[in-house]
Amino acid sequence: MRASKKTLQILDNFWEYCKENQYFNKGYPESASFDYSPLFRFFQFSMNNCGDWRTDSNYALNTFSFEREVIHYFSNLFSLPIEESWGYVTNGGTEGNLFACYIARSLFPTGNLYCSDQTHYSVLKIANLLRINLIEIPSSANGEIRYDLLARSIKEHNDKTPIIFANIGSTMLGAIDNINLIQNALSNLGIPRQNYFLHADAALSGMILPFVDNPNPFNFNDGIDSIAISGHKMIGMPIPCGIVLTRQRFLNTISKHIDYIDSLDHTISGSRNAHSVLMFWYAIQQYSVESWKKRIRHCLNLAKCIESKLNCFNIKTLRNRNSITVAFPKPSENVWKKHCLATTNNWSHLIALPHHQDINCFSGILSDIILDLT
Ligand SMILES: Cc1ncc(COP(=O)(O)O)c(C=O)c1O
Structure with missing residues (x-):
């Protein structure tokens, strides 16, 4: 089976799109930190x-x-x-x-x-x-x-x-x-x-x-x-x-x-x-148990930082014990759509995951949320 030039071009375009959006995810709980290449x-x-x-x-x-x-x-x-x-x-x-x-x-x-x-x-x-x-x-x-x-x-x-x-x-x-x-x-x-x-x-x-x-x-x-x-x-x-x-x-x-x-x-x-x-x-x-613990600690600490940042601007948050999900009041539609945030009733949330190295990964999204909610 040989792919035509057109087919390959479509795939190349889609590849570029995926590379560009690989780390889009701040409001859904899918970790993007993995490498399964030895299984290809x-x-x-x-x-x-x-x-x-x-x-x-x-x-x-x-x-x-x-x-x-x-x-x-x-x-x-x-x-x-x-x-x-x-x-x-x-x-x-x-x-x-x-x-x-x-x-x-x-x-x-x-x-x-x-x-x-x-x-x-x-x-x-x-x-x-x-x-x-x-x-x-x-x-x-x-x-x-x-x-x-x-x-x-x-x-x-x-x-x-x-x-x-x-x-x-x-x-x-x-x-x-x-x-x-x-x-x-x-x-x-x-x-x-x-x-x-x-x-x-x-x-x-x-x-x-x-x-x-x-x-x-x-x-x-x-x-x-x-x-x-x-x-x-x-x-x-x-x-x-x-x-x-x-x-x-x-x-x-x-x-x-x-x-x-x-x-x-x-x-x-x-x-x-x-x-x-x-x-x-x-x-x-x-991952050993120790490395899992480290990954989870990282996510929990990051969730705490996100929460503190929002609280600094008097934005109320809700984060349950042992949770990496930081909920806050639902922002305007242009903000949640721009950042692909999940929303329901009055809430939206950010989720800290292993591929988020530090709070800087959230700086753009946090600025938009803070501007919108204050
Ligand atoms: C609490 C909970 N249960 C079930 C599901 C469904 O899981 P899946 O998307 O893997 O089918 C989700 C997905 O977000 C979830 O958050």
Whole structure:
């Protein structure tokens, strides 16, 4: 296959555009600090991870052995003993959340799905797809779910098997629902532990909390039943991907042996991206726990600097504990459009990431925001 001159020219133009905008991102949580070039040569192979990495797939060109290591790494990171754990590399946080809700619904077919009004937009779609009744609970000023209203709603619905979708770092405010308080509320309602499902949507903060000194409760030891993270956010990837983890014993309700791939099917997608598995594997070889801690410390310090800078000009900010997201009042449309800032209701935010070397990376955007809001 040879590309025409015109095709090559179009690609060259697009390459220039990408180079120019490589570090555009100050309002979305995608790290642009990565180098996967040693993996480029694998793009000549048609690889596919359909099925379960624990089995020998009949599709020989797969990266199952790498996926095993990746899942073991994340099981450790999220305090789930490997022998009790199962998970896979997804196409992103949304697929991980869908998988978790699919498992939860198969365990508790009549349970409602409870989440806060700060939850990512994909949850509504997931509830619709799975035909689960979604109940949105108001949040408090910092974006955490209102625990009293959650308890009241579960009680009012006389829900004996609720499914709780907790934000472990909400999209706009970086709010972390306190899963200890959620579990206390459920216990006070007399709902035994085995009668509810607690999912942690940790798209961004799943790669922050394991590396801070005083993490908010978020992992399997703390009581969750599943967790989903995005790979292209804090870790940084050229393509969207993610991890979902749950307890192996929950798979029984959805698992099926497929004869023509000679493997077990319990993933949302049939054919699965084997290249992103390699990237995950490569990323975890690159960074030790110490270097992760350093990266996270850098982002948290930078977030603090951004916050102080805005506060100096009497611009109110909201930054939750252990969060790299600095929220502030939504600026005028010309500012948020110019800088590709995410906005919702009255808020906008900046997110400090590993590719932002220091506060100077934000100087242009901060000047525009300060000029606009003061
Ligand atoms: C809290 C939260 N959950 C889920 C998602 C969806 O993740 P993805 O974009 O990887 O599908 C996001 C994305 O921004 C998010 O912020």
